[in-house]
Every structure is written in C-alpha cells, then in structure tokens.
Amino acid sequence: MKNRLKKILALLLFLLIILPVINVNAQDNQPNILFIFVDDLNTELNCYGNKTVQSPNIDKLAESGTIFTRAYCQWSVCGPSRASILSGQMPSQTGIRNLTTLIRDVNPNIVTLPQYFKNRGYTTAAIGKVFDPRSVDSGHDTKSWSIPYSIKYKYPSEYGSFVKGQYRVTYNTATEMGPEGVGDDGYIDGQICLDALTKMENFAGNSEKPFFLAVGFKKPHVPFISPRKYWELYNRDSLKLEPFQKPAANSPDFVYFKPEPAQYDDIPELWTYDDVELGDDILEPETQRKLIHGYYACISYVDAQVGKLLAKLEELNLRENTIVILLGDHGYHLGDHNQWGKHTQFENAVNAPLIIHSPGFGSRRCTTPVDFIDIYPTLTQLVFDDQPDHLTGKNLTPLLKGDPTEFQPAVSEYRAGGHASYSFRNERYRMTLWFKTSNIRVDKVSWNTQTVFAGELYDYQTDSQETENLYNLPSSKQIVDELLKDAESWWTYQYNKIHSISTGAVIRKKESVPFQNPVTDYLKIPGHLGEVGLRIYDLRGNLVLQKQNQSNSVYVGNLKTGQYLVLLEWEKMDEVFDFKMVKI
Numbered sequence: 001m002k003n004r005l006k007k008i009l010a011l012l013l014f015l016l017i018i019l020p021v022i023n024v025n026a027q028d029n030q031p032n033i034l035f036i037f038v039d040d041l042n043t044e045l046n047c048y049g050n051k052t053v054q055s056p057n058i059d060k061l062a063e064s065g066t067i068f069t070r071a072y073c074q075w076s077v078c079g080p081s082r083a084s085i086l087s088g089q090m091p092s093q094t095g096i097r098n099l100t101t102l103i104r105d106v107n108p109n110i111v112t113l114p115q116y117f118k119n120r121g122y123t124t125a126a127i128g129k130v131f132d133p134r135s136v137d138s139g140h141d142t143k144s145w146s147i148p149y150s151i152k153y154k155y156p157s158e159y160g161s162f163v164k165g166q167y168r169v170t171y172n173t174a175t176e177m178g179p180e181g182v183g184d185d186g187y188i189d190g191q192i193c194l195d196a197l198t199k200m201e202n203f204a205g206n207s208e209k210p211f212f213l214a215v216g217f218k219k220p221h222v223p224f225i226s227p228r229k230y231w232e233l234y235n236r237d238s239l240k241l242e243p244f245q246k247p248a249a250n251s252p253d254f255v256y257f258k259p260e261p262a263q264y265d266d267i268p269e270l271w272t273y274d275d276v277e278l279g280d281d282i283l284e285p286e287t288q289r290k291l292i293h294g295y296y297a298c299i300s301y302v303d304a305q306v307g308k309l310l311a312k313l314e315e316l317n318l319r320e321n322t323i324v325i326l327l328g329d330h331g332y333h334l335g336d337h338n339q340w341g342k343h344t345q346f347e348n349a350v351n352a353p354l355i356i357h358s359p360g361f362g363s364r365r366c367t368t369p370v371d372f373i374d375i376y377p378t379l380t381q382l383v384f385d386d387q388p389d390h391l392t393g394k395n396l397t398p399l400l401k402g403d404p405t406e407f408q409p410a411v412s413e414y415r416a417g418g419h420a421s422y423s424f425r426n427e428r429y430r431m432t433l434w435f436k437t438s439n440i441r442v443d444k445v446s447w448n449t450q451t452v453f454a455g456e457l458y459d460y461q462t463d464s465q466e467t468e469n470l471y472n473l474p475s476s477k478q479i480v481d482e483l484l485k486d487a488e489s490w491w492t493y494q495y496n497k498i499h500s501i502s503t504g505a506v507i508r509k510k511e512s513v514p515f516q517n518p519v520t521d522y523l524k525i526p527g528h529l530g531e532v533g534l535r536i537y538d539l540r541g542n543l544v545l546q547k548q549n550q551s552n553s554v555y556v557g558n559l560k561t562g563q564y565l566v567l568l569e570w571e572k573m574d575e576v577f578d579f580k581m582v583k584i
C-alpha cells in the first residue's frame with residue numbers, strides 16, 4: 001500500500017514537472033504575433049475619420065480587424081506608457097513613471113509580454129523602439145527577446161553626406177522635407193522596416209517555432225522629417241487647424257505642458273516655465289500648418305512601411321496565421337488647448353490608435369473605452385486561453401467577437417505640478433482627479449476622496465473640444481458622484497490586486513537635497529539630478545515661479561525678499577522634495 005502510494009506520488013510529481021514542459025513546447029499551429037508600435041501616433045488617420053490623412057495600409061488593416069476608437073494609454077509619455085503596455089500593469093505598479101528608471105531595477109521579476117511568449121516557446125525579437133530605451137537595459141530588456149536586440153543599420157552610400165548624424169540636412173528644425181532622390185531607406189523607419197522584412201523571411205524559413213515580432217517605428221515623433229514624396233501628398237494651405245486653442249475654462253494651469261516643438265530653432269518660444277501664467281499667444285497659422293504637414297507626412301511614411309510588413313506576411317503565406325496589432329504609445333496634441341505634444345490628461349494626449357487583427361474574428365469598429373494594459377491579457381487569451389495572475393487589465397476578446405460587454409471606464413495616470421492624477425473615461429465623460437501629492441497612487445494608498453486636490457470633468461456629447469471644465473459646477477454633482485463611484489470601484493480593484501501580487505523585491509532609489517538657505521539671485525540645485533521640475537510658492541501658497549530646468553541653478557532675482565517654499569521634482573524620483581528658501 002505504501003509503495004503504491006509512493007508510486008502514485010512519484011507519478012504525480014513527474015506529471016507536475018513534465019506537464020508544464022509539454023505545454024510550453026506545444027506547437028499546435030499557434031499564431032505568430034506581429035506587434036507594430038508607432039511612436040507618438042494619434043488618431044489622425046483616415047480610418048479614424050481624418051479624411052485628409054493618407055494612411056491606406058493602416059486603413060486596410062483596420063478594415064480586416066477590430067478598430068478601437070476609444071483606446072487609452074495609461075500614461076501619456078513614451079517610457080511609462082510602453083512599460084505599462086508591455087507588462088500589462090498600471091505605471092504605478094510597474095514603477096516606471098518617468099524617463100530614467102529601469103524597469104528591472106524596480107520590478108526585477110516582471111514578466112513582460114514578449115517574455116511570456118518566449119517562455120512558451122516563441123521566437124521573440126524587437127526592432128526599433130519597442131520599449132523606451134530609457135526604461136530598459138542595453139539589450140532592450142534582454143530577458144524579453146530570444147534574438148538579441150541590435151540597432152546598427154547601414155544606409156545606402158549613394159545618399160552621400162546627407163546620411164550623417166541625424167539623417168537630415170538642417171540641424172535642429174522641427175520639420176524637414178527630405179531631399180530629392182532620398183528614399184524610405186534614408187531614414188530610420190525605412191531601415192527598421194527592412195530589418196523586419198529580413199527577420200520575417202528568416203522566421204518563415206524556420207517554421208517549427210511561432211514568432212512574436214515587435215516592430216517600433218520612430219515617426220511621427222518630433223522632429224517631423226520624412227522622405228519628400230510623403231510631403232507631396234498634402235497641400236499645406238488646405239490643412240485645417242484645431243478649432244479650440246485656449247486652455248479649457250476653469251481648468252487648473254498645471255495641467256498644461258510646454259509645447260514640444262518649442263525645443264527647435266524654427267519654432268518660436270511662446271511660453272516657458274519661467275512664467276507661472278500660460279502663454280497667451282498661439283503659433284502663427286503658417287507655423288501650425290508646417291507642423292501639421294510634417295506630422296501627416298510622417299504618418300504616411302510610417303504607413304508605407306506598415307504596408308510593406310503586411311505585404312510580406314501575404315507573400316510568406318503567414319497572414320492567416322498571424323495576429324497583427326498596431327498601436328500608438330499615446331496620443332499627440334496638434335494645437336488644441338495651445339498644446340503641441342503629449343504630457344497631458346486631455347483626450348488627444350491619451351487616446352491613441354489600437355487595431356487588432358486576429359484571424360477568424362472578422363472586422364468591426366469598437367467604441368467601448370479600453371485600456372492599453374488590456375492588450376497583454378487579450379493576447380494571452382487568444383493564444384493560450386490564459387489570464388496570468390499578475391496582470392490588471394481586461395481580456396478584450398469579447399469585443400473582438402462583437403459581444404456586447406460592459407466595462408469600467410478606461411484610466412490614465414499622470415503626474416504634474418506635484419500632483420498624482422487619474423483620469424477616468426467612459427463613453428461620454430472624462431473625469432480627471434488631481435490628488436494632493438504625487439504619492440497618492442493606486443499602488444500605495446486605498447481610495448479616499450478627501451485627498452482630491454482638483455478635478456476636471458468634460459462632457460464629449462456637448463463639448464467634444466474640452467472647452468470647459470464642468471467639475472465644480474453644482475449641476476455636475478450627480479454625474480461627478482456617479483463617476484466617483486466608478487473611480488472608487490476601479491481603484492479598489494487595482495489596489496487589492498496590486499497588493500495581492502508578489503512582484504519581488506522593490507528597490508526605490510532615494511536621494512536627498514541639501515537646504516539652500518539663504519539665497520541671493522541664484523538658487524542652486526544639485527547638478528547631478530538632470531532635468532528637474534521646480535516650483536516656488538510664497539508662504540500663502542501662491543505659486544510664484546515654475547521652471548523645468550536642466551542646469552544647476554535657477555534665477556530667482558525677481559522674487560521679493562522673504563521666505564519661500566521650494567518644491568523640487570526630478571525624473572529619478574517619484575516623490576517631490578520640499579525645502580524652505582529665504583531670499584535676501
């Protein structure tokens with residue numbers, strides 16, 4: 001009897017050890033994954049309704065799959081958004097809320113989406129910008145890829161001196177139309193595409209393993225430079241400008257961001273962080289049209305590369321066994337609210353394209369708000385019928401099938417002005433909450449409305465341009481209360497889930513800032529910090545100076561003699577440092 005029990009136990013143990021291995025090596029015609037990331041691509045695509053933009057290849061992909069019109073990133077900046085998408089977790093959970101923290105420094109045991117597929121026998125490879133390189137090791141998160149990452153490209157020698165440094169003729173301009181005769185392969189995205197085509201051919205020739213190929217195109221990220229022929233698709237004079245170019249009425253001023261193209265020599269500095277007030281001016285219409293023209297040309301350039309990838313799938317007879325996903329990493333403002341760039345919680349910064357083509361699922365248009373963290377559990381569901389426990393997103397396969405499904409609002413995080421922010425988007429409204437400090441985060445504290453510092457509410461049914469913040473109006477109370485209930489339910493789910501998941505040792509770097517006291521004309525900031533956000537308040541709590549600073553001293557000579565509170569926030573830190581300054 002004892003022996004029999006031993007044998008059964010041994011068999012069970014054997015099965016426990018062997019079964020996962022068998023499962024891992026299962027080769028029952030699992031689909032390939034082609035994961036296409038497009039940097040800073042917003043929904044200004046033909047298939048999303050902008051009939052001026054020429055995006056025929058992305059449109060064709062959209063026609064063959066599900067196009068999500070309300071898909072939202074979880075943080076409207078490359079690094080945090082990509083880390084969140086590729087780990088299936090909110091930025092507060094990944095620990096990537098800036099552009100300097102390495103994901104495995106704070107989350108060593110994380111299993112990324114490509115790593116999940118690699119662990120189950122897939123060949124995984126990344127080309128171009130998949131993770132933000134500032135969030136991962138030099139191998140582009142080495143653990144994620146079965147094929148080592150490389151970014152060395154050879155540009156055609158006949159392009160001559162043009163191909164140097166930035167692959168452009170002029171230096172530090174926001175836009176550039178390529179010279180005559182320079183083709184797609186004269187720019188990085190053309191090279192990325194060629195690399196992808198070669199890899200696809202290699203994968204097809206070695207067909208015993210399915211592949212997960214992530215291709216990250218770098219345009220339409222600034223600067224807007226692309227081959228000439230894509231510029232020639234557009235008539236600049238007829239390009240439409242954003243109709244609403246002011247801050248929303250009753251919105252806090254810290255929710256806006258310095259326009260991104262202002263870093264280039266050909267774009268005037270209309271507003272800076274030196275003023276507390278927002279810039280009153282908007283860019284000249286010709287400058288706006290130049291930027292929009294450049295952005296559209298870059299979209300068409302990337303679209304052409306997407307077309308080559310899809311044509312290669314057809315040619316290799318892989319189309320019917322490959323799930324194709326195309327997405328932006330966040331949206332992009334093209335002048336609305338006098339914003340050019342991302343870094344906000346407004347619709348145009350957090351809404352981005354998401355198209356999923358899964359063979360056999362047909363084609364449809366989905367208006368349900370979804371999160372980018374839903375992509376990971378959707379892919380694991382589609383391929384392995386699995387919902388890994390460490391993920392906090394939703395499985396979207398019911399939406400791919402067209403089944404009516406009720407979801408909670410989509411949620412985007414952000415941080416500005418020293419305030420953590422969560423924005424909740426349902427089919428009609430967006431409610432954005434700004435909390436008292438940057439430490440009020442879903443991974444740290446349980447839900448408490450007492451910690452809300454400021455709120456925004458936009459009703460897209462009556463105000464698609466977000467011209468007026470309705471949050472504090474008495475007439476909004478009922479809808480705000482309803483949205484707060486949804487927010488509480490989402491927060492509580494996330495908080496409990498994050499606290500039930502063991503993610504291994506979490507290392508958080510801490511540094512201290514010495515006191516600066518007293519100060520005459522210049523306030524010194526420790527130089528090693530890199531870029532810091534600095535805000536100075538008087539003792540009545542009025543903001544008197546705000547600056548985004550890359551040097552180690554800030555001019556405070558214009559401030560009156562007296563005592564001030566200084567808040568310093570820098571990329572490495574999730575916390576804000578505060579100290580007193582006495583101006584003498």
Ligand SMILES: [Ca+2]
Binds near residue numbers: 039329
């Ligand atoms: Ca980006």
